[in-house]
Amino acid sequence: MSSTTLNIGIIGGGISGITAAWLLSRRHRVTLIEKEPQLGGHTHTHILGSGPDAGTPIDMGFIVLNDRNYPTLLTLFSQWGVRIQNSDMSFGFEDKDSGFYYSSDVPRGLFARWQNLISPCFWRLFWDVFRFNRIAARELKTGLGHLTLGQFLQQYGFSRAYIDFHIVPVSAAVWSTPSENILDFPAESILRFYNHHGLLTLAHRPQWKTVAGGSVSYIQAFEKQFQGAVKKASPVRHVKRMTDKVKVIFEDRTEMDFDRVVLATHADISRQILAHPQPDESRILSKWSYIRNQVTLHTDKQVMPPRRSAWASWSYLQIGAKQRNPAMTMSYYMNRLQRLKTRDDYFVTLNGDTWIEPGRRIESVLFDHPCYTFDSLSTHPELDAINGKDRIFYCGAYCGYGFHEDGARSGLAVAQKFGIGL
Ligand SMILES: Cc1cc2nc3c(=O)[nH]c(=O)nc-3n(C[C@H](O)[C@H](O)[C@H](O)COP(=O)(O)OP(=O)(O)OC[C@H]3O[C@@H](n4cnc5c(N)ncnc54)[C@H](O)[C@@H]3O)c2cc1C
DSSP: OOOSOOEEEEEOOSHHHHHHHHHHTTTSEEEEEOSSSSSOTTOOEEEOOSSTTTTOEEESSOOEEETTTOHHHHHHHHHHTOOEEEOOOOEEEEETTTTEEEESSTTTTTTSSGGGGGOHHHHHHHHHHHHHHHHHHHHHTTOOTTOBHHHHHHHTTOOHHHIIIIIHHHHHHHTTOOHHHHTTSBHHHHHHHHHHTTTTSSSSOOOEEEETTOTHHHHHHHHHHOOSEEEOSOOEEEEEEOSSSEEEEETTSOEEEESEEEEOSOHHHHHHHBSSOOHHHHHHHTTOOEEEEEEEEEOOGGGSOSSGGGOOSEEEEESTTTTSSSSOEEEEEHHHHTTOOOSSOOEEEESOTTTSOGGGEEEEEEEEEEOOOHHHHTTHHHHHHHTTGGGEEEOOGGGTTSSHHHHHHHHHHHHHHTTOOO
8 A cells, every 4th residue: 555644534433443543643644533522432431420439440341351362452552551450250140030140259159059059950050061161162173154052052952051041141241142142143153252262161261351440541541642633522424435535524514534534433333324335335334233232330239149159250140041131131240350449349230220229320321232143244254355445444343253352453454454563
């Protein structure tokens, strides 16, 4: 690509747009455009404003990364001088109807409910955890083709307890997706993700981390050092290819012209704002749909199992084996994840409206997560072909597994198209 300085507009100030903006600004004039009054997208930290813990930063969106699977993000953090600290990852589950609960803390959490010791269903679940790891590692060597997670579990005869009380809740929690949808996820993608993250073995697991001072710290560090322009509170309505430039039209009808534009918004939004998309852009982007999650920061312990010894960093709450709430409900125990030294316990719960007392709610936000189907995943190999075609580029966590590293890596991939690396 040309070595002249280009005028580049980047739409979307989440991790994908921030990464592309940071790298491209080394050689080009960059304007980062964000709809909201602040940058961050899914990076959202609430600073407690009152009460005994006033001033404490609590993360409500992006919370954790690890030292093995986040190389792009870790490099950026080191360039920005962002400090990270060890976190503590554990998983817990509670079924309100049957009163069954456990957490992955051995032995305290596993047997926090003493009846687990004599429950055949619990021991079958426990046995299936090891069986799943063994079978998954073996089957990944040959590939699982078009098998869904549901079909994979059925094919290998996993117990109802393992499916309903473990693998479905864990996977639904990881992908912020309702349990019913998770069974339709491509098995191979899920298994590869678990394998890649060291979740199919009990040894050599990565060390999980959080950003010291809350994830907002990295946004602040980026903004302090970024050499380009930032245009906040500026929702884009349309992006139009002109003969020799790209026009960005804002909701307030003002316009800006750029030599190149990067769409760092979710795929469905990119499709919406792109005026006159080319047929392959339209086909690829329209295969992505998103699941909306309501995320609430609060202090209501009702979302956690009755015994503290079963309180895990991630805690899934179910009402009966077939959860009646169509959205999945899970809570992050923030004191444990962020090592908070607060007087109160703080939780961030996804879709917990039924459980959280209104008086205990601190803030609620809505976040959309990409939905992974065979159809949407089939676009991954094609994304590179539309990237940069006729002066428009794409990035976003949807270009990978949907996590922060995927967003950062997709921003890096755009920069690489301009010959710029990390
Ligand atoms: C509750 C929750 C917790 C999560 N926790 C983790 C975690 O701990 N670790 C992890 O690795 N991943 C986590 N994720 C995944 C994480 O959200 C994604 O990896 C990543 O942050 C998404 O980045 P993005 O840049 O693709 O999108 P976003 O962060 O959503 O950024 C897109 C940006 O585009 C802006 N925008 C949209 N429309 C317009 C418009 N018309 N004009 C201008 N701007 C626009 C939006 O306002 C937004 O700022 C979590 C996700 C959720 C939902």
